[in-house]
Amino acid sequence: MNLRMVGCNYRTAPVEWREKLAFDAAGHAKAVTEVAARFGCEVLLLSTCNRVEFLVAGSVPGGTPPFDAGLAAEFLAEVRGVPAASVAPLLYEHTQAAAVRHLFRVVASLDSLIVGEGQIAGQVKHAFEASQGLGVTGPLLNALLPFALRTAKRVRTETGITRGHVSVSSVAVDYVRQVFDTFADKTVLIVGAGKMGRLTLKHLQELKPRRILVTNRSPARAVEVAALCGGVAVPWDELDDALVKADIVVSTTGAGEPIVTARRYAAKVAPRRTGTQVILDIAVPRDFDPAIHDGDRVCLFNIDDLTRVREQTLAGRRKQVAPAEAIVEHEVKKFTEDWTRRRHGPVIGKLTAEVDKLRAEVTAQLLPRLNGKLTDEDRKTIEGAFRLFQNKLLHGPIAALHEAGREGQSGTLLESLKKLFRLE
Amino acid sequence: MSSPLENVSHACFGLSYLVAFACEVARLRWPSRPLRLTGLGWGAAGLLAHSAFLIVRHPTPASPEGSLLGVAWVLAVFSLYGSVHHAKQAWAVFVLPVVLGLVGLSFAETPVAAPPWLPGERGWGSLHGLLLLLAAVGVSVGFLASVMYLVQAGRLKAKRSPLGGLAMLSLERLEAMNRRAVNVAFPLLSGGLLLGVVLLRHGEDLAGNLFTVKVLGTLGLWAVFGVLLYLRYAANVSGRRLALGTIVAFALFLLVLASTHPFAVGAGGRPL
Numbered sequence: 105m106n107l108r109m110v111g112c113n114y115r116t117a118p119v120e121w122r123e124k125l126a127f128d129a130a131g132h133a134k135a136v137t138e139v140a141a142r143f144g145c146e147v148l149l150l151s152t153c154n155r156v157e158f159l160v161a162g163s164v165p166g167g168t169p170p171f172d173a174g175l176a177a178e179f180l181a182e183v184r185g186v187p188a189a190s191v192a193p194l195l196y197e198h199t200q201a202a203a204v205r206h207l208f209r210v211v212a213s214l215d216s217l218i219v220g221e222g223q224i225a226g227q228v229k230h231a232f233e234a235s236q237g238l239g240v241t242g243p244l245l246n247a248l249l250p251f252a253l254r255t256a257k258r259v260r261t262e263t264g265i266t267r268g269h270v271s272v273s274s275v276a277v278d279y280v281r282q283v284f285d286t287f288a289d290k291t292v293l294i295v296g297a298g299k300m301g302r303l304t305l306k307h308l309q310e311l312k313p314r315r316i317l318v319t320n321r322s323p324a325r326a327v328e329v330a331a332l333c334g335g336v337a338v339p340w341d342e343l344d345d346a347l348v349k350a351d352i353v354v355s356t357t358g359a360g361e362p363i364v365t366a367r368r369y370a371a372k373v374a375p376r377r378t379g380t381q382v383i384l385d386i387a388v389p390r391d392f393d394p395a396i397h398d399g400d401r402v403c404l405f406n407i408d409d410l411t412r413v414r415e416q417t418l419a420g421r422r423k424q425v426a427p428a429e430a431i432v433e434h435e436v437k438k439f440t441e442d443w444t445r446r447r448h449g450p451v452i453g454k455l456t457a458e459v460d461k462l463r464a465e466v467t468a469q470l471l472p473r474l475n476g477k478l479t480d481e482d483r484k485t486i487e488g489a490f491r492l493f494q495n496k497l498l499h500g501p502i503a504a505l506h507e508a509g510r511e512g513q514s515g516t517l518l519e520s521l522k523k524l525f526r527l528e
Numbered sequence: 529m530s531s532p533l534e535n536v537s538h539a540c541f542g543l544s545y546l547v548a549f550a551c552e553v554a555r556l557r558w559p560s561r562p563l564r565l566t567g568l569g570w571g572a573a574g575l576l577a578h579s580a581f582l583i584v585r586h587p588t589p590a591s592p593e594g595s596l597l598g599v600a601w602v603l604a605v606f607s608l609y610g611s612v613h614h615a616k617q618a619w620a621v622f623v624l625p626v627v628l629g630l631v632g633l634s635f636a637e638t639p640v641a642a643p644p645w646l647p648g649e650r651g652w653g654s655l656h657g658l659l660l661l662l663a664a665v666g667v668s669v670g671f672l673a674s675v676m677y678l679v680q681a682g683r684l685k686a687k688r689s690p691l692g693g694l695a696m697l698s699l700e701r702l703e704a705m706n707r708r709a710v711n712v713a714f715p716l717l718s719g720g721l722l723l724g725v726v727l728l729r730h731g732e733d734l735a736g737n738l739f740t741v742k743v744l745g746t747l748g749l750w751a752v753f754g755v756l757l758y759l760r761y762a763a764n765v766s767g768r769r770l771a772l773g774t775i776v777a778f779a780l781f782l783l784v785l786a787s788t789h790p791f792a793v794g795a796g797g798r799p800l
Binding site: 264267268275278279281282283284285286378379380397398399400401403405409412413416417 | 559680681682683684685686687689690691696697698699700701704764766767768
């Protein structure tokens with residue numbers, strides 16, 4: 105194998121540096137082509153908000169591509185217009201099997217800021233397709249990347265590490281989906297205009313509700329938010345009527361005390377409503393009295409409930425890290441062995457054939473000299489002894505080659521064998 | 529020569545359903561495709577054996593055994609369909625216990641012969657049986673939807689993680705399922721009951737036939753359904769209360785199914 109991974113991620117580089125080093129689509133293509141041309145290697149560039157990594161593969165088996173951390177720092181400094189000395193400390197590098205392991209961990213989202221996040225596999229796939237489109241992939245990356253993506257899929261399906269949502273707004277939508285099945289006939293009411301409320305609304309908008317009502321103490325702010333989400337502004341003093349109409353309520357006011365007490369809800373809203381209502385109270389302090397919640401007519405979830413589910417999901421994912429790492433380790437071993445077999449197969453085949461030929465020549469010379477003195481049994485025993493000698497002789501070099509291959513370090517040995525046995 | 533299908537017994541499909549149920553329960557702890565396929569396979573095998581039993585033995589729907597097995601068969605189809613259609617939901621976990629319960633109850637019943645209809649009554653009798661069987665399916669589906677509703681509402685009340693435990697349909701979907709089942713069952717039940725009363729009038733002992741557990745239970749069931757419909761459409765009652773009402777109706781329905789039909793011959797029905 106001839107593989108190197110060099111780059112930086114959220115652990116080694118602060119966000120202001122990752123912003124400087126990240127590539128947009130045009131810059132990405134240019135950088136990939138440039139590295140491939142300058143260093144004569146296969147290239148994949150993964151540039152996301154959390155990492156910028158080059159995966160490079162050389163053509164000489166067992167060597168390592170020249171594009172190391174030093175050259176990568178110089179290259180990034182050149183294309184990004186920053187001092188190389190500042191970039192170099194941010195970079196890390198892995199070679200051979202360690203590079204394979206790193207790639208598999210990245211694709212399986214074990215190296216992500218939020219373990220189990222689902223985007224990274226798609227980003228790696230996209231980067232691979234971009235490199236293929238530019239014609240800068242070869243035998244190694246074309247074998248390695250599909251293997252890495254399969255590994256990520258195995259990790260996802262066998263461990264469930266990507267299960268659940270870890271953003272509060274997504275968890276809120278998960279709860280809404282436990283209550284409602286269709287949204288085309290639903291009314292969403294936004295009370296207040298907090299940031300979290302807007303985020304939750306963004307997720308709810310994807311469900312395509314029938315209408316969105318917005319109310320705020322400041323009528324101008326209500327109109328502004330309503331315009332942003334294609335909703336209708338409702339005067340603040342009509343809150344009770346709006347609550348009666350709403351199926352889903354998202355509340356994020358900055359009020360110092362509950363704006364809807366259990367008594368107010370029971371008197372003004374509950375008697376006039378049919379069907380279940382979901383209230384997502386994301387405000388701190390809370391806008392709705394928790395006593396309103398009954399899990400049947402009213403399902404009220406506040407920020408603590410949503411955060412608790414988020415923490416449960418994260419804890420669940422953390423439990424899956426060890427099994428996921430075991431899968432990655434197994435797949436790394438499998439890939440390096442497969443790759444080694446593919447690279448060593450022809451050489452071992454040639455070596456065996458060459459020694460077979462020599463053995464046949466020697467026995468062909470020996471046996472006629474002993475003609476008449478040997479039974480068929482003796483001939484078979486002699487031939488068997490030579491075959492055994494040949495196997496014992498070749499076992500050492502072949503085993504050493506496989507062992508070195510597992511570490512991704514078999515290149516030099518392979519070349520030596522070729523020279524020693526004149527296999528070129 | 530007897531057909532091998534004649535050897536199919538309650539145990540064949542009952543045990544198949546039991547294994548399918550065990551697979552479904554195991555799947556809650558260890559979700560896996562092979563376990564799902566195994567569960568589906570046993571469910572399908574049970575349904576096949578169940579169908580063979582109904583075709584070969586042909587128990588009369590007028591008998592508790594026949595009606596219990598008939599409803600169990602429809603629910604087994606419902607279970608298999610739901611398991612395929614709602615692959616991610618814990619569907620069979622709810623349906624199969626009801627199927628197993630009905631099969632178990634039918635096993636405890638003594639087989640009785642079909643009623644000796646008077647000339648011209650056979651068609652009406654069959655229609656009466658069919659209407660009540662379909663209504664029974666509606667009651668069972670309503671019951672299942674109600675149980676699922678209560679479980680889902682309980683989870684929401686406790687604010688459990690949406691992804692933990694059983695994967696279930698939304699409250700709205702379950703409520704709609706219950707509503708449709710009751711809406712469909714009520715007219716079928718009314719029609720079947722009316723036809724039954726007319727057929728009873730032609731019997732020898734009208735009063736004796738009328739005051740049987742079966743007839744009185746069916747009338748009670750009809751009344752409970754009427755109340756449920758009123759509560760749903762006129763009184764704005766919560767989904768939880770409606771679900772509880774449907775469960776009560778199902779209990780009454782089980783009593784009706786397990787009691788002997790006044791027209792049946794032998795085993796507590798008419799004398800042989």
